[in-house]
Amino acid sequence: MSKLNSQQLVYVIDDDEAVRDSMGMLLESADLAYRCFSSADSFFAAHDGSQRGCLVLDIRMPGMTGLELQQKLAQIGSSLPIIFITGHGDVPMAVEAMRQGALDFLRKPVNEENFLERIMHALDLESGNWHQKLDRDQAQQRVESLTERERQVFLLVAQGLANKAVASQLGISERTVEVHRAQVMKKLDARTLAQLVRIHLQSE
Amino acid sequence: MAKISQPPMSGQLVDQLTSQASDQLSGPPTGGDDARLETLLKNLPGMAYRCLNLKHWPMDFVSDGCFELCGYHRHEIESQQVLWGDFTHPDMIDEVDRKVRNATESGQPFEVEYRIIARNGQEKWVWERGRAVDRRSDGVVILEGLITDITDRKLTEAALVGAEAYAQAIVESALDAVISIDNGGAIESFNQAASSMFGYRSDEIRGQHCRSLAATSFYREFDRYFQRSQTPAKGFPGARANSLELNGCDKYDNEFPIVLSMREILDVGEKKYVILIRDLTEQRRTEKEVREQRDMLAHVDRLNTLGEMAAGIAHEINQPLTAISMYAQSGLRFLRRQNPQLQRLEDALEKLSQQAHRAGAVIERMQEMTRPHQSHQEVVAAEQLLREVHELAEVDAQIRNFIIVLRLDDELPSVNCDPVQIQQVILNLLRNGMESMRANHCKPGSKIILQARTSATQVRISIIDDGLGVSRKLEKKLYQPFATTKASGMGLGLSISRSIISAHGGQIEFSNNKARGATFSFGLTRHSD
Incomplete structure (x- = not known):
């Protein structure tokens, strides 16, 4: 709960109004923000990549099915965790959904405690993913701010080469390497070699 | 006039003709009367004769009709080359003989129907009427009379009898009840099937109104149907009315489903109707x-x-x-x-x-x-x-x-x-x-x-x-x-x-x-x- 982000929403997608509405009420009772969609199509139409949170997705719906939505979201690089809600005879479909990277599936009628637990887990996961992504984005941005020569020095230093070895590889003086290195540490906001190495890994 | 002739019996054409014909025997016809007689004899449906009442009735006069009747010419018969008894069917000759004898002994005319076998072997039914007219000196009775072919009538009669028996057999063996009623609805006949269907013997039910075969709750419907059937639509007498489904009621007050239809019998005189009734119990059970x-x-x-x-x-x-x-x-x-x-x-x-x-x-x-x-x-x-x-x-x-x-x-x-x-x-x-x-x-x-x-x-x-x-x-x-x-x-x-x-x-x-x-x-x- 600690990491719960106020921007996160639970997206409930189910064609049955009562199921949708009751799920919404349950989320409300657990103080979770949510938004309902009555079809996979309408969610996909509203999706623009900025959505945070997780999906609770009915696997069997008229029009675009839950599985189809999962595939489409994967194609455009969405990393929203998906919890599938399945009916009685839908286990083969659920297995397929898991294979395609679904976080979990729950059978109707669902156990509410379990349901909320899975949702919290999904939101945590998404939150972690999001922060990781955020760090990665920042690291990339900083690396991009380096000059060509600085970037060369950065890559070699991050691989663990000493200044002398860097100087000899790049055909410049050791002194010049020292100047570039200081500049790199400053631009990447790194105080130790270890931090420099992590930024390198994140930016890859 | 011939010596053996008798005065004609008034109003009896046959007798008159035969007696006139017998005159001819005693001599050729003379004058207008004889010519007319000859024509009459020729047109006679059959054969006039005079014979002796001896075995096989030898004939000394026959009219020209003999040829058509038995296939022999007049001269062959009159010359007694063939005798009438030769044509008479052997099964019947004794009976004919007995009847003729009986009549002549009591002085009455006789009338017989019997079969003959013509020259070509064809069997024919004939009707004969004759009487004794005289007696020969030796006491042998002389007969005169007329013989006519009635084969057609006999066949028609036989056919009629057959048809009636046939109809009767159908009615009696029918699986449906067949009941005839008079104009007022009184039952006149009740076939076997009707008896077993309703439990009444035919003589028990005769004269009762046919309504009594319906369950009381259906009386009104039955009466309406009865009336409608008596006034057939579009003026076709005997036009078939629609059938009516209702519950019938037998002698022991058991109700059972029936269908009935009624139609007029085309007959002279008073109107009559026939009602056909079918027991639907079995059909209903099958349907169920x-x-x-x-x-x-x-x-x-x-x-x-x-x-x-x-x-x-x-x-x-x-x-x-x-x-x-x-x-x-x-x-x-x-x-x-x-x-x-x-x-x-x-x-x-x-x-x-x-x-x-x-x-x-x-x-x-x-x-x-x-x-x-x-x-x-x-x-x-x-x-x-x-x-x-x-x-x-x-x-x-x-x-x-x-x-x-x-x-x-x-x-x-x-x-x-x-x-x-x-x-x-x-x-x-x-x-x-x-x-x-x-x-x-x-x-x-x-x-x-x-x-x-x-x-x-x-x-x-x-x-x-x-x-x-x-x-x-x-x-x-x-x-x-x-x-x-x-x-x-x-x-x-x-x-x-x-x-x-x-x-x-x-x-x-x-x-x-x-x-x-x-x-x-x-x-x-x-x-x-």
């Missing part, structure tokens, strides 16, 4: 058995259908159950908060209750289909009937990802039908249609149409699918029980549907659509109020 069997098979089919729909039904019940469970859990959470949110709790409970009813309604619909059911017709609102079966079939459509489109005329009238069985038929046809659409690889979201159109007498219900259509090969097996194209399924659906619709007085028709798929349809009779 057939109906019960159909009901039972229909029940099996419904159970089977619901079995096949199990996944859809489970889904349909799971939805409200899921909602109920979540509303209940939400309500608890609202209640257990530090500041309980009673308003939200109330909302949750209200919605929970609605969902419980929804689940109940699903089960109710299923139960209607699974209950054993005795077919009976009632007045049903067509629209409600169709909306209900649409909901039921939706369960199946959702699983298959097809859409059932209801296309109903505005203000559908009421119809006469057995709603459970008609819904079963529609469900069968819709499911068949969707099955065919799946086999035809129709896309998810494809439509099947359930249509109802009103006409003057009917509501016509059509199921229009997008499937494979009905091939010629399939057409032959379409209604065959246990013939199926489905991997699972008993193949009972269509054959039962057909028997249900035919019990409703209609038939299932089908045609292939222009583009693709097939249309199955049937009519339900509008209720007229």
